[in-house]
Amino acid sequence: EDQVTQSPEALRLQEGESSSLNCSYTVSGLRGLFWYRQDPGKGPEFLFTLYSAGEEKEKERLKATLTKKESFLHITAPKPEDSATYLCAVPQGGGNKLTFGGGTRVLVKP
Amino acid sequence: DADVTQTPRNRITKTGKRIMLECSQTKGHDRMYWYRQDPGLGLRLIYYSFDVKDINKGEISDGYSVSRQAQAKFSLSLESAIPNQTALYFCAIAQLAGGPDTQYFGPGTRLTVL
Numbered sequence: 001e002d003q004v005t006q007s008p009e010a011l012r013l014q015e016g017e018s019s020s021l022n023c024s025y026t027v028s029g030l031r032g033l034f035w036y037r038q039d040p041g042k043g044p045e046f047l048f049t050l051y052s053a054g055e056e057k058e059k060e061r062l063k064a065t066l067t068k069k070e071s072f073l074h075i076t077a078p079k080p081e082d083s084a085t086y087l088c089a090v091p092q093g094g095g096n097k098l099t100f101g102g103g104t105r106v107l108v109k110p
Numbered sequence: 111d112a113d114v115t116q117t118p119r120n121r122i123t124k125t126g127k128r129i130m131l132e133c134s135q136t137k138g139h140d141r142m143y144w145y146r147q148d149p150g151l152g153l154r155l156i157y158y159s160f161d162v163k164d165i166n167k168g169e170i171s172d173g174y175s176v177s178r179q180a181q182a183k184f185s186l187s188l189e190s191a192i193p194n195q196t197a198l199y200f201c202a203i204a205q206l207a208g209g210p211d212t213q214y215f216g217p218g219t220r221l222t223v224l
Contacts, residue, residue, distance in 0.1 A: 036215075041220070043217050046215075049210070097158065098153075100152045102152045103152060
């Protein structure tokens with residue numbers, strides 16, 4: 001069964017302190033990996049899709065990378081508005097059901 | 111206007127009551143999903159539908175039923191609510207594509223069962 005594990009569970013950063021979040025997965029035949037951002041009490045907001053090892057995508061202070069076993073979400077010089085829970089997910093089965101990791105809660109203090 | 115809307119946004123009910131959560135979309139996407147989110151357990155798939163005549167169970171469908179009334183509407187019902195169904199419920203939509211579909215989520219419904 002596909003499994004997705006995120007670490008750390010929580011991350012406290014000072015504004016400007018760069019860091020990375022990890023998403024490791026066990027999937028037979030990875031066909032993509034998704035990153036979402038979720039604010040408290042709101043629905044997950046799509047950030048990136050990565051399709052193959054070596055691929056990288058960027059959006060503002062966020063950069064997602066993918067290897068054969070894991071993905072990283074790098075947050076460069078974070079600001080308080082980057083505080084959120086970041087979720088990763090992989091498609092499984094027929095290709096359109098997502099298995100989500102437990103998420104990493106990021107708090108950026110000014 | 112939001113692409114995915116969910117009603118109600120908040121609901122408090124009692125054990126044994128029947129509850130319906132509704133989801134509607136304006137994107138014309140074929141695929142719709144219902145998830146629940148619990149602290150420490152993440153997002154888990156309840157049901158999904160690839161079109162009006164196609165309904166599939168997810169990993170935690172017991173105690174739930176769904177109806178795809180139209181391409182744009184997908185409802186989740188709790189026939190007899192119980193306290194451990196207290197959770198955040200999210201609807202998501204996706205369009206059939208050549209690769210894995212990107213799912214877009216609604217704002218959620220916070221359900222409390224007393």
